[in-house]
Amino acid sequence: MRSLGTAALVGVLGLSVVAVPPARAAAVLPYQDPSLPVATRVADLLSRMSLDDKVGQMTQAERGVISAADVTSYRVGSVLSGGGSAPSNNTPAGWADMYDDYQRGALATPLQIPMLYGIDAVHGNNNVPGSTIFPHNIGLGATRDPALVERIGKATAEEVTGAGQDWTFAPCLCVARNDRWGRTYESYGEKPELATAMTTLVDGLQDNGVLATAKHYIGDGGTTGGVDQGNTQISEAELRSVHLPPFTAAIERGVGSVMLSFSSFNGAKLHGHKYLITDLLKGELGFTGFVVSDWAAIDQLDGQRGFTQAEVVTAINAGLDMAMVPVDWKIFVGYLKAAVQAGQIPMTRIDDANRRILTKKFELGLFEKPYADRSLAATIGSAEHRALARQAVRQSQVLLKQGILPLAKTGGKIFVAGKSADDLGNQSGGWTLSWQGASGNTVAGTSILAGIRSAVGSGTTITYNRDGTGIDSTYRAAIAVVGETPYAEGAGDRVGSMSLDATDLATLSRLRAAGVPVIVVLVSGRPLDVAAEVGNWNALVAAWLPGTEGGGVADVLFGDYAPTGKLPVTWMQSVSQQPINDGDGKAALYPYGYGLTYAAAPVDTTAPSVPGGLTAGGVTASGLTLSWAGSTDTGGSGLAGYDVYRDGVLIGSPASASYAVSGLSAATRYEFSVGARDSAGNRSARSAVLAVTTGSGSGSGGSCRVRYTTNDWSTGFTGTVALTNTGTAAISPWALSWLFADGQTVTQSWSARVTQNGSVVTASGEAWSASLAPGATISFGFNGSHGGSNPRPASYTLNGTLCDAS
Structure with missing residues (x-):
C-alpha cells in the first residue's frame, strides 16, 4: 500500500493479487533516488521541468473527457471521477485497470511524473460497487467518537487502495449552521469543536496511504439562507471562531490537500480570495500541502458562463495550486501557459504550486510504486469493514423520544412500514454510486427491514408493507421507517417546508389508526420539522443516513446495544426557526447534545454455540450446497435448527447442518453465513462469512x-x-x-x-x-x-x- 512519507511494500492477501507492474529502470537522476530527502528530490525534478510540465501538473481533468494519450501529450498531473463517473467495467478490478492505464500515460512523459487520481470517497469508497458504505458525517458526529472515525478512515483507505485510487476529497469539515443547506449531512455538526474532533479521519486515511482533502475552505456551512454555493455574510472574527478551527486541526494532522469552496465570503468568491488562501491558509496556518479547486469553480469568478484567462490569473495568483477543470481542461492549459508567458502569473507562483503537488506525490511513494496496489482488493465490502460500519450505525442512533423501546425480541407480531424500511438507496443517501444517489436497492448491504428480521426470535412474526396497508390491532408494535430520499448539493437545498412528505404522513396515519404503539425511525440528512406529529408517536429515533448496514439500527431498537448517540445539531420546533443553533436563544424541540438511553438487554448466555466450518459444494451458475459444523445448545431447551443468510438477508431455516441454495445469478459473488437457534428462540452469533462466486453459465468449461x-x-x-x-x-x-x-x-x-x-x-x-x-x-x-x-x-x-x- 502507498503510505505518506514512505514507499511501502506491496503486500499479498490470499490469491486475489496483482503485483505492481514491472520494475522501472534503476534511478539515474537525483529525483529518482528514493534514498534522498523529499525536498532534494523535488528541487531536482523542478529544475528539469519545462513550462509544459509545470502547467500539466497543475491541471486535473475528468476521466470521461481525457484519455491516457492525452495525459501523456499534455503532461496532466491528475485525473478525477465525478459522482457516478466510472469505467465501463465498474468493478474494483476495472477501476484499478483504468488507473493503471492513466498511470502508464503519465509515465510515458519525458520526466515520468506519476499522476494522482481523485475521487469523492466521502462515506466509504462510495463510487465503487461492493464497497462498504459508512454513515454520512452527520451520523458520525452523533457518535462523538473520534477513534471510531479514524478506524473508518483506515477501512476506507484500504477499500480505496484496493480499487486502485490514491486521493479522496474527504473529509468535509464544514460547520453546518442552517439545516436548509443540502450538504448538512456532510457536516459533523453545527459546532466547530465537533468537526475539529473528527479530523481523526485524516489520520485514518493518510496513515494508510490515501491522500486526504480538507474541504470546503472556508465558510460553506454558513451561507445566508443555507443556499449552496451562496454568500457567507459574517465577520472575519466569526469566520475564524466558527469555520476555521477544523481546518487548523486538519493542517496540524498533516492533511495533504485543501479544496476551496464554491461559496463567497462577504461577496468575494473563495476561489479568488488571496487573503484567505495565501495569507491565512498558507501563511498564518502554515499549510504546506496543495490547494485544489472545486468542480469548474474558476468559471464562477466573473459571474459569466465560460471561464477566461483573467479568471485563471486571478485564481492562480490567489494561491490555487491545482485546477479541477473537468471538461475544459485543454482551454485551461492554454490560458495558464499564455498567462505565464505574458508575465501575468510569476514563475515563482508556478514553481510554488508544483513544489507542493510534487512533494505529496513523492511522500505517497508514487515514484517508486506508481501502479494500482491490488493487494487490498479483498477488503472491499469485507465482513470486518461491514462490522465496523454496523458499529458506527448503532453508535449514531439518537433516541429522541422513548416510549416502548427497547422492543422484546420474542412473542407476538411487529408491523414494519415506510418507504425507507427496505430501501438501501434511501438509507445511504447522496454520493452513493452516483452524485445525487437514488432510491432502491442500488448497493449491496442490509436494509433496516432485513436487520429487524434478523434481530427477532423465531416466536416473533414480522410483517412488512411499504405504505402500512394491512395492519390491525393484533400487532404489538409498528415500526415506521420514514424521512428523506437521496439528494446531494443543489438539489438538496430546502427553501420551503422541511416536513415529512405526504407519503410518509399517510403511512403514519394508517399505523396510528390501528391503535398500536408506533415507533418512528427517521432516515434523513438533517433534522426535519416533526413537532406537529411527534406527540402521536410512542418513540422516535434519528437514524440519519446509516449506509449499507441497517442491522445497526435494529441493534438499538431491540436493546442489544443501548442508544448512545447525541444530537450534533439543534432540532427545530418549526422550520421558521431556521437557522437555529445552540446558544442563539431559540427554544428547540430537542437541544444540541440531546439523546436518551436505556439499559441494553443482558447478554444471552443460553444461546447455542456458533456454527463453524462453513463450506460450499456443488457450485454451479445457479446454485450450491452449504454445509457446516453442528452447534450445541447450552441452555437446555434443545437445538431447533439454523438460520442461513445470503448477503446479510435470511434465506432459509433448515433443521440440519446443510442447505441447498438455488436461484442464484451466474458469475456473481455472494456472501453466506449461518447461525443456530434453540427451541426457546435464542440465537447464536453468526458464523464467519463465506464468499462464493458462481459459475458463468456459458461455454464448456465449468471449473x-x-x-x-x-x-x-x-x-x-x-x-x-x-x-x-x-x-x-x-x-x-x-x-x-x-x-x-x-x-x-x-x-x-x-x-x-x-x-x-x-x-x-x-x-x-x-x-x-x-x-x-x-x-x-x-x-x-x-x-x-x-x-x-x-x-x-x-x-x-x-x-x-x-x-x-x-
Missing part, C-alpha cells in the same frame, strides 16, 4: 473462468488476466494456457510466471500463489509487443480443462 483485458499502445500492450477457480476443489499447481495467433510476444510479467513457446503462452503460479482454492481469483499481468494487430485469445485451458471466458 474455471477467465477475464482477459488488454491496453494497447503503438506496438506494445499490457494484458491483465483474472483467473477464477469455479470448481469445488483446490487446483495445485495450476497452469493456464492460450494461443497468441497474431505474432504477439510476451516480454515481461508479474504476479505469475508467464512463458511463451511459439504461439503457446502458459501462465503458472508463483511460490505464494501455486494453489488456487475453490472460488478464489488470482490476477496477473504481462507486457508484450505486437505487429499492429492484437486480438484477444479465442480460448483458455486450465490444466487441460477449457475455461469459461468473459
Whole structure:
C-alpha cells in the first residue's frame, strides 16, 4: 500500500493479487533516488521541468473527457471521477485497470511524473460497487467518537487502495449552521469543536496511504439562507471562531490537500480570495500541502458562463495550486501557459504550486510504486469493514423520544412500514454510486427491514408493507421507517417546508389508526420539522443516513446495544426557526447534545454455540450446497435448527447442518453465513462469512473462468488476466494456457510466471500463489509487443480443462 512519507511494500492477501507492474529502470537522476530527502528530490525534478510540465501538473481533468494519450501529450498531473463517473467495467478490478492505464500515460512523459487520481470517497469508497458504505458525517458526529472515525478512515483507505485510487476529497469539515443547506449531512455538526474532533479521519486515511482533502475552505456551512454555493455574510472574527478551527486541526494532522469552496465570503468568491488562501491558509496556518479547486469553480469568478484567462490569473495568483477543470481542461492549459508567458502569473507562483503537488506525490511513494496496489482488493465490502460500519450505525442512533423501546425480541407480531424500511438507496443517501444517489436497492448491504428480521426470535412474526396497508390491532408494535430520499448539493437545498412528505404522513396515519404503539425511525440528512406529529408517536429515533448496514439500527431498537448517540445539531420546533443553533436563544424541540438511553438487554448466555466450518459444494451458475459444523445448545431447551443468510438477508431455516441454495445469478459473488437457534428462540452469533462466486453459465468449461483485458499502445500492450477457480476443489499447481495467433510476444510479467513457446503462452503460479482454492481469483499481468494487430485469445485451458471466458 502507498503510505505518506514512505514507499511501502506491496503486500499479498490470499490469491486475489496483482503485483505492481514491472520494475522501472534503476534511478539515474537525483529525483529518482528514493534514498534522498523529499525536498532534494523535488528541487531536482523542478529544475528539469519545462513550462509544459509545470502547467500539466497543475491541471486535473475528468476521466470521461481525457484519455491516457492525452495525459501523456499534455503532461496532466491528475485525473478525477465525478459522482457516478466510472469505467465501463465498474468493478474494483476495472477501476484499478483504468488507473493503471492513466498511470502508464503519465509515465510515458519525458520526466515520468506519476499522476494522482481523485475521487469523492466521502462515506466509504462510495463510487465503487461492493464497497462498504459508512454513515454520512452527520451520523458520525452523533457518535462523538473520534477513534471510531479514524478506524473508518483506515477501512476506507484500504477499500480505496484496493480499487486502485490514491486521493479522496474527504473529509468535509464544514460547520453546518442552517439545516436548509443540502450538504448538512456532510457536516459533523453545527459546532466547530465537533468537526475539529473528527479530523481523526485524516489520520485514518493518510496513515494508510490515501491522500486526504480538507474541504470546503472556508465558510460553506454558513451561507445566508443555507443556499449552496451562496454568500457567507459574517465577520472575519466569526469566520475564524466558527469555520476555521477544523481546518487548523486538519493542517496540524498533516492533511495533504485543501479544496476551496464554491461559496463567497462577504461577496468575494473563495476561489479568488488571496487573503484567505495565501495569507491565512498558507501563511498564518502554515499549510504546506496543495490547494485544489472545486468542480469548474474558476468559471464562477466573473459571474459569466465560460471561464477566461483573467479568471485563471486571478485564481492562480490567489494561491490555487491545482485546477479541477473537468471538461475544459485543454482551454485551461492554454490560458495558464499564455498567462505565464505574458508575465501575468510569476514563475515563482508556478514553481510554488508544483513544489507542493510534487512533494505529496513523492511522500505517497508514487515514484517508486506508481501502479494500482491490488493487494487490498479483498477488503472491499469485507465482513470486518461491514462490522465496523454496523458499529458506527448503532453508535449514531439518537433516541429522541422513548416510549416502548427497547422492543422484546420474542412473542407476538411487529408491523414494519415506510418507504425507507427496505430501501438501501434511501438509507445511504447522496454520493452513493452516483452524485445525487437514488432510491432502491442500488448497493449491496442490509436494509433496516432485513436487520429487524434478523434481530427477532423465531416466536416473533414480522410483517412488512411499504405504505402500512394491512395492519390491525393484533400487532404489538409498528415500526415506521420514514424521512428523506437521496439528494446531494443543489438539489438538496430546502427553501420551503422541511416536513415529512405526504407519503410518509399517510403511512403514519394508517399505523396510528390501528391503535398500536408506533415507533418512528427517521432516515434523513438533517433534522426535519416533526413537532406537529411527534406527540402521536410512542418513540422516535434519528437514524440519519446509516449506509449499507441497517442491522445497526435494529441493534438499538431491540436493546442489544443501548442508544448512545447525541444530537450534533439543534432540532427545530418549526422550520421558521431556521437557522437555529445552540446558544442563539431559540427554544428547540430537542437541544444540541440531546439523546436518551436505556439499559441494553443482558447478554444471552443460553444461546447455542456458533456454527463453524462453513463450506460450499456443488457450485454451479445457479446454485450450491452449504454445509457446516453442528452447534450445541447450552441452555437446555434443545437445538431447533439454523438460520442461513445470503448477503446479510435470511434465506432459509433448515433443521440440519446443510442447505441447498438455488436461484442464484451466474458469475456473481455472494456472501453466506449461518447461525443456530434453540427451541426457546435464542440465537447464536453468526458464523464467519463465506464468499462464493458462481459459475458463468456459458461455454464448456465449468471449473474455471477467465477475464482477459488488454491496453494497447503503438506496438506494445499490457494484458491483465483474472483467473477464477469455479470448481469445488483446490487446483495445485495450476497452469493456464492460450494461443497468441497474431505474432504477439510476451516480454515481461508479474504476479505469475508467464512463458511463451511459439504461439503457446502458459501462465503458472508463483511460490505464494501455486494453489488456487475453490472460488478464489488470482490476477496477473504481462507486457508484450505486437505487429499492429492484437486480438484477444479465442480460448483458455486450465490444466487441460477449457475455461469459461468473459
